[in-house]
Amino acid sequence: MKSLLFLSLLALPAGVVGAAAAEPPCACDRCVAAYGDIRSGYDVHRKIVSLIEAAHPKAVFNVGDMVSKGGRGDEWKTFAEITNGLRASASYYAALGNHEKGGVGEFESLFHYPGNGRWYAAEAPGARFIVLDYLSPMGKGSAQYKWLAKELARPRGGDKFVIVVMHKPLMSTGHHGRDKWPAGKDLERLFKARGVDLVISGHDHDYERLERGGLTQVVTGGGGAPLRPEAFKSPYSRIFRETYNYTLLSVCGDALKLEAFDQDGKPIDSFTLKARQQEAPRAAVKN
Numbered sequence: 001m002k003s004l005l006f007l008s009l010l011a012l013p014a015g016v017v018g019a020a021a022a023e024p025p026c027a028c029d030r031c032v033a034a035y036g037d038i039r040s041g042y043d044v045h046r047k048i049v050s051l052i053e054a055a056h057p058k059a060v061f062n063v064g065d066m067v068s069k070g071g072r073g074d075e076w077k078t079f080a081e082i083t084n085g086l087r088a089s090a091s092y093y094a095a096l097g098n099h100e101k102g103g104v105g106e107f108e109s110l111f112h113y114p115g116n117g118r119w120y121a122a123e124a125p126g127a128r129f130i131v132l133d134y135l136s137p138m139g140k141g142s143a144q145y146k147w148l149a150k151e152l153a154r155p156r157g158g159d160k161f162v163i164v165v166m167h168k169p170l171m172s173t174g175h176h177g178r179d180k181w182p183a184g185k186d187l188e189r190l191f192k193a194r195g196v197d198l199v200i201s202g203h204d205h206d207y208e209r210l211e212r213g214g215l216t217q218v219v220t221g222g223g224g225a226p227l228r229p230e231a232f233k234s235p236y237s238r239i240f241r242e243t244y245n246y247t248l249l250s251v252c253g254d255a256l257k258l259e260a261f262d263q264d265g266k267p268i269d270s271f272t273l274k275a276r277q278q279e280a281p282r283a284a285v286k287n
Helices: 042-054 073-089 104-110 143-153 182-193
Strands: 026-035 059-062 091-094 120-124 127-131 161-165 198-201 207-212 215-220 237-241 245-252 255-262 267-274
Touching: 026 042, 026 120, 026 127, 026 215, 042 073, 042 245, 059 127, 073 091, 073 104, 091 127, 127 143, 143 182, 182 215, 207 267, 215 245, 215 255, 237 267
Parallel strands: 026 059, 059 091, 127 161, 161 198, 198 215
Antiparallel strands: 026 245, 120 127, 207 215, 207 237, 245 255, 255 267
């Protein structure tokens, strides 16, 4: 696996004098991909991996449910085979989902992440990614929550954006949208208090973008698992698509752009987040 620190891309050439203002240089032009919820949808997974490879990302984040049954070694072998080329060409980061239960050993054998190997942070040009573990306690008082609070309290330095990657979404209008998840409320309060810019998750097999209280959330659970329709309506949902999907991220100047595509590479969503003018206050949050 490549180093966690990625080399920044060369800046774009300056615009010609007298011409319209040039676009800000991109530290990261579609150099990060995110997708997940594959389970046994191998044909779709192969297709999406091929599309991601064509974008030549520097890093890929998987939101979990890489296999149907964590204890099945043959499923991990198939996952490894499908992602072999992508893992060789890009830094591949994965979050543990509920279907990885019983397969943490296989997960740790395939991937070698820092810290305890289950929740960790990774750097990309202009952004810090924090990957969480759904199989371990996540609510207040847990070891993971305490680690997360300290990680989010770190100075941003050159990172204009902080992005959290985890399996279960804080909210959604999909199949799991009405699940009771007390830890989700703890996490959402912490994310808002510490200035998280974007949360990327899966668990629901669809694509969705939601906004609540200044926090943008994306569900990209369309990597091959059976699709499910929208379960209900919410004023916080901006777009919902029952389709296989993947996303690409860019950081250009003070803007973070996320683009979502379906299994044929056709765009289904695009939005831009502006960097905060100053670091968000590190509000006191009891652990």
